[in-house]
Amino acid sequence: MSDQENAKKLEELLKLLNVNDSDLSKLTSQQRKEMNEYKFWKTQPVTKFDEVVKNEGPIDASKKPEDIPDTPLQLLGDFEWCTVDVNNEQQLEDIYVLLNENYVEDKDSTFRFNYSRDFLDWALKPPGWKEDWQVGVRVKQTKRLVGFISAIPTNLQVRNKDVRSVEINFLCVHKKLRSKRLAPILIKEVTRRVNKHDIWQALHTGGVVLPSPISACRYAHRPLNWSKLHDVEFTALPANATKTQMIAKYTLPKTPISNIKIMEEKHVDEAFALFNKYQERFELRPNFDKEEFKHWILTRESVVYSYVIENDEGKVTDFVSFYSLPFTIINNPMYKDLGIGYMFYYASDADFEHERFSAEGTEKLRKRLNLLINDACILARNLKMDVFNALTSQDNALFLEDLKFGPGDGFLNFYLFNYRCFPISGGIREDETFDVEKRSSVGVVML
Numbered sequence: 001m002s003d004q005e006n007a008k009k010l011e012e013l014l015k016l017l018n019v020n021d022s023d024l025s026k027l028t029s030q031q032r033k034e035m036n037e038y039k040f041w042k043t044q045p046v047t048k049f050d051e052v053v054k055n056e057g058p059i060d061a062s063k064k065p066e067d068i069p070d071t072p073l074q075l076l077g078d079f080e081w082c083t084v085d086v087n088n089e090q091q092l093e094d095i096y097v098l099l100n101e102n103y104v105e106d107k108d109s110t111f112r113f114n115y116s117r118d119f120l121d122w123a124l125k126p127p128g129w130k131e132d133w134q135v136g137v138r139v140k141q142t143k144r145l146v147g148f149i150s151a152i153p154t155n156l157q158v159r160n161k162d163v164r165s166v167e168i169n170f171l172c173v174h175k176k177l178r179s180k181r182l183a184p185i186l187i188k189e190v191t192r193r194v195n196k197h198d199i200w201q202a203l204h205t206g207g208v209v210l211p212s213p214i215s216a217c218r219y220a221h222r223p224l225n226w227s228k229l230h231d232v233e234f235t236a237l238p239a240n241a242t243k244t245q246m247i248a249k250y251t252l253p254k255t256p257i258s259n260i261k262i263m264e265e266k267h268v269d270e271a272f273a274l275f276n277k278y279q280e281r282f283e284l285r286p287n288f289d290k291e292e293f294k295h296w297i298l299t300r301e302s303v304v305y306s307y308v309i310e311n312d313e314g315k316v317t318d319f320v321s322f323y324s325l326p327f328t329i330i331n332n333p334m335y336k337d338l339g340i341g342y343m344f345y346y347a348s349d350a351d352f353e354h355e356r357f358s359a360e361g362t363e364k365l366r367k368r369l370n371l372l373i374n375d376a377c378i379l380a381r382n383l384k385m386d387v388f389n390a391l392t393s394q395d396n397a398l399f400l401e402d403l404k405f406g407p408g409d410g411f412l413n414f415y416l417f418n419y420r421c422f423p424i425s426g427g428i429r430e431d432e433t434f435d436v437e438k439r440s441s442v443g444v445v446m447l
């Protein structure tokens, strides 16, 4: 199937997702591949495209850790399993090299994610992380790392239920070993290792359509350095506009508008309480404890940045965080990388008195988020980031257009492994525009 046909199918799927708020049955085998063609996924405990979800909960709840084999799956002769010790500099370097040479690229192979060592150290080692869940495949003879997948623990809240889970990320197979069914083996091996710890559910995201997304969000981009984005062909010059006009359109003030400041340890208790209260509005969200909150949110240079706004009494009324994940620009004579800030978690006390979708509450929140996220964009620009990315998740649809985020080509599907779930709104309408009215009920951000 050509890329164009694939894109069309995805478009249809997204439309269906939007019109069928509580019914996955319309996500039929017409979308992407026939269910039967998912040779691996059709064997896994996931919701089928044509399945009508009646109740939310685990799909297969029959197993116990002792039922799970103690030894890894068989690999082809030339390869061997390894556990990658991310505390070991050389081994972290192995992951870094594998990802930087082989991880996600755009479809024209112009940009590739450039996960830094510090970023990986942050992403792979939250409180409760397990070395055993950083699963690698090496070439027996050379010990070169050619495959990787990771799991980190997370306590998810899916509507009113606590779901002890892992987040799966950084699945990567070396380019030379693609299409050899190594990915399903990595997925099965990480599943085995996680199941041994009596955990049976997982959250993962991806651009690919698999059975079956519980939500789909769209990427949106706010240029911070328009001329560079144009030079590297990330952004085109629209017809009827000049470069000068575009630069002027995206120019931001030199310094933030509010009294926003870096979040410090002393702000954590208040920011954490604010976060917990704010997150209650979402149907899918992580339940962080305070240590996790600190791990994910407190600023780490070049990795994640967080800021608070305090009122006159010194009380934290808002916080915002974004992470830094640059792109490597492949084969560009002028620039090697593109600085990218990604919207992460935020919270505001602007509308706690109202029901989430009331007109009054919405307007108050919209105003406050406009101020907060505009300041976040200014701070990101001052950190030399070239573009600020956000999904249509959370309450983002409230500020995206106002703050000149343009809709991107990319969509992100959210999946729950071994858990049936009604669809969750992803912040896009049937025509894929930002859904300002309904916004999104996805309150988890995956790296």
Ligand SMILES: CCCCCCCCCCCCCC(=O)SCCNC(=O)CCNC(=O)[C@H](O)C(C)(C)COP(=O)(O)OP(=O)(O)OC[C@H]1O[C@@H](n2cnc3c(N)ncnc32)[C@H](O)[C@@H]1OP(=O)(O)O
Pocket: 037, 038, 039, 040, 041, 042, 102, 103, 104, 105, 166, 168, 169, 170, 171, 172, 173, 174, 177, 178, 179, 180, 181, 182, 183, 184, 187, 190, 191, 194, 195, 199, 200, 201, 202, 204, 205, 206, 208, 210, 417
């Ligand atoms: C309780 C605990 C449970 C833990 C596990 C929960 C599930 C976690 C699931 C993983 C979440 C990962 C989250 C992230 O990290 S998303 C990021 C994924 N990584 C990349 O895109 C990096 C660049 N690409 C690659 O390295 C390879 O193309 C990968 C490794 C992606 C596939 O390698 P390859 O191209 O050489 O293919 P194959 O011949 O080995 O295998 C083909 C089979 O693999 C299915 N496939 C392809 N891509 C994905 C994908 N992104 N999620 C799930 N499945 C995927 C595909 O439908 C087919 O199955 P089926 O169509 O026949 O059925």
